[in-house]
Amino acid sequence: MELQFVNISKNYGKKTALTNVNLTLHEGVHALLGPNGAGKSTLMNILTCLLKATDGKITLDGEEITAMGARFRDMLGYLPQNPGFYNSFSGYGVMKYFADLKGMKKPQDRIDELLELVNLTEDKKRKIGHYSGGMKRRLGIAVSLLNDPKLLVLDEPTAGLDPKERMRFRNIIGKLGFDKIVILATHIVSDVESISDNCLLLKNGEIITTGSADDLKEHIKGKVFNTPMSQEKAEEYILNNSCANIIKTEDSLFVHSVSDEKPFENSVPAPANLEDVYMYYFNEQSKTEEEK
Amino acid sequence: MLKELKKLFSSRLTWVALLLTLAYMIYLSYADWRGMGKPDGNDGRQIVKFVDEIGVSNDYNEINKNLEAYWAKTESLSKESKEYFDAASKLYDSASIARYVYVDFPEHRRNMVTELFYTVQNEKGKKDPDSYVLAYNEKALEYYNKYIPLEFKSTGMSNDRYNLYYTLYNLSYWEVIMIAFIVIVTVRMFTMERTSGAYQLINTSRKNSRRLFFKKYAAVLAVCFLIRAVHFITEILYYVRSAGFTNLYLPIQQFTDFEGCPWQISIAGFIAVKEAAVLLMYGAFAALAALLSVLILNPLVSLIVNLVLLESGFLFYRYAEFKTTDAADKFRTYVPHALMNVKEYFIKFDYCNFFGVPVSRIAFCMAFTAFICIVSLALGFILSGRGKR
Incomplete structure (x- = not known):
């Protein structure tokens, strides 16, 4: 299966949200990373046909998705950023309602299986009004998986989940990537580092780079440093450098930073993680813009 | 749904x-x-009784005469007791309804039909008759004429x-x-x-x-x-x-x-x-x-x-x-x-x-x-x- 974005652009009046996005995706987990306002949700909405692109097209195995209509929606599973449910429905009732909307016949077994998967079996008869934010999100994940979609689009799926639920979620998504195209938009990079096959970095409506987490980490090899310093100095440095954070250990304190050059004489190179990649690319982008 | x-x-x-x-x-x-x-409590039987009393159901003068008599009776009884007054009032109401049903309604219908008939004839007599006016009045004439003999009992309401x-x-x-x-x-x-x-x-x-x-x-x-x-x-x-x-x-x-x-x-x-x-x-x-x-x-x-x-x-x-x-x-x-x-x-x-x-x-x-x-x-x-x- 091949999903292609061809010159996708989107303008809201004079404001440009996306500029010439070109991508080709295959089965696997694709993490769409970018800060707020980067255009992630806009791209998701265009992909799910909730928004119309100003220019360009998206094709699935060569066929334009807007022309596929219900056939495309049959292959699609979508979890929006703020999924809305009906408070008077039970969790099971919501699943049944959306199973009906997705044209599923005899969906009971599938519903039970998915409720088990997202750990909501015991609460399936409770009204949604009594669900916590995390439970609603887990239910949203289950709804998006109802029709066993070939293309799964998840917008900020881990927001509001506790660490245990996030781990559970990562395990679920990791398994799904084998036979589906999973696109996962987030700015919580730690959630996708271990499960993504491909990362797409989006800034100001443009894809700035793509690659696997390891590739991207390789790109910034030698640009990540740990610098031991006093608490006062560290706080002062952090104030002026958004690309750094303080790490405390039992007997010492050091600043973990990303930069092209060694920031201090006593700085030592450190292994990069995906968060460092995120900080490096988006900070560099900001710098470039400021210079312009 | x-x-x-x-x-x-x-x-x-x-x-x-x-x-x-x-x-x-x-x-x-x-x-x-x-x-x-309270409701009328007049289920139509009062009217039947009234019509039986006067014997002639469609005689306007007869009904009117009896209606006047009932009104006089009502007025005199009202001085004696409320109970009599209520009973007489009910009969008076019955008489009024009967007059409308048996006399006034057919009479008014005949008048309407006559008037419409002349309107149609008048329009037809014109050099350049208005086709809509003609069609309108002819239709009205047809309907009213059809239902002149509309006979009905009263609900008593x-x-x-x-x-x-x-x-x-x-x-x-x-x-x-x-x-x-x-x-x-x-x-x-x-x-x-x-x-x-x-x-x-x-x-x-x-x-x-x-x-x-x-x-x-x-x-x-x-x-x-x-x-x-x-x-x-x-x-x-x-x-x-x-x-x-x-x-x-x-x-x-x-x-x-x-x-x-x-x-x-x-x-x-x-x-x-x-x-x-x-x-x-x-x-x-x-x-x-x-x-x-x-x-x-x-x-x-x-x-x-x-x-x-x-x-x-x-x-x-x-x-x-x-x-x-x-x-x-x-x-x-x-x-x-x-x-x-x-x-x-x-x-x-x-x-x-x-x-x-x-x-x-x-x-x-x-x-x-x-x-x-x-x-x-x-x-x-x-x-x-x-x-x-």
Whole structure:
């Protein structure tokens, strides 16, 4: 299966949200990373046909998705950023309602299986009004998986989940990537580092780079440093450098930073993680813009 | 549709609107019912007795003479005791109804037919007769002539009482509340997904929001029809209490307000037309509100626009009705709000000019309302699938 974005652009009046996005995706987990306002949700909405692109097209195995209509929606599973449910429905009732909307016949077994998967079996008869934010999100994940979609689009799926639920979620998504195209938009990079096959970095409506987490980490090899310093100095440095954070250990304190050059004489190179990649690319982008 | 109803009733707003509407309806019914006092208790047997007494049922002079005698008796008895006065009053009422049914109605019909006959002859005698005037009067002549020999027993319900009954169950202020209820419920139903965020999940499913459009509309109608059913049951209960159940088959013309009604229609038939017209009106209002809710994305703005549009239509209709000008005729032809007072279409030969052909105004208004309903639904259905901007 091949999903292609061809010159996708989107303008809201004079404001440009996306500029010439070109991508080709295959089965696997694709993490769409970018800060707020980067255009992630806009791209998701265009992909799910909730928004119309100003220019360009998206094709699935060569066929334009807007022309596929219900056939495309049959292959699609979508979890929006703020999924809305009906408070008077039970969790099971919501699943049944959306199973009906997705044209599923005899969906009971599938519903039970998915409720088990997202750990909501015991609460399936409770009204949604009594669900916590995390439970609603887990239910949203289950709804998006109802029709066993070939293309799964998840917008900020881990927001509001506790660490245990996030781990559970990562395990679920990791398994799904084998036979589906999973696109996962987030700015919580730690959630996708271990499960993504491909990362797409989006800034100001443009894809700035793509690659696997390891590739991207390789790109910034030698640009990540740990610098031991006093608490006062560290706080002062952090104030002026958004690309750094303080790490405390039992007997010492050091600043973990990303930069092209060694920031201090006593700085030592450190292994990069995906968060460092995120900080490096988006900070560099900001710098470039400021210079312009 | 049941799931859509469940969604609708998951909103507190729906419950509040429903309870307020029902409470207002109960209050109005109770206040008016109480104000009307006891029913006539005159089930028609009094009239039969009266007609038997005078022996000649269709002799105007005889009836009039006896009526005068009863009036004199009533006046004299009223000085003796209230009980006698009440009994005599009842007989007087019976005599009055009998005079209308057996004497006045056929007489007035004959006069109308004669007048129409001369109007037709006069128009035909002109060098250049107006084809519409001719067609209109010929049709009226045909109808009135057909039903001159309309013979009927009386329900025994006095005309004054009928008017009170009709007014009670066609409360204009009640409809103001009902219009507001329809708007609130419809806007809530059609904007629910947008406010909750569920529209994204729905629009990415096989059956997207377009497929839900008619289910939502059916759910709104079901609630409105339920309220109307409560209204209808109280109406029938009141009528039966006043005039008896079996009298529903009698012609509506027995009430003097309907003397000019050209059609042969029973009281039950009139009530059925009235209910059908009101339900059609509700359907059109709900369809229009659904269309505007699809067009206007902000629920609050949609609510305000709907309320202003539909309530102002009602106010204009009432204004035109009081003025009894050409505007009232136009309203009764083109504006669905006129269907809340169906009686107006039945009290005379009410036909309008449709490309030179006289067409029943109520039929035209109902057809036009159905047209508004269908067009609104079709547009709403087409536009409801749009999420692409």
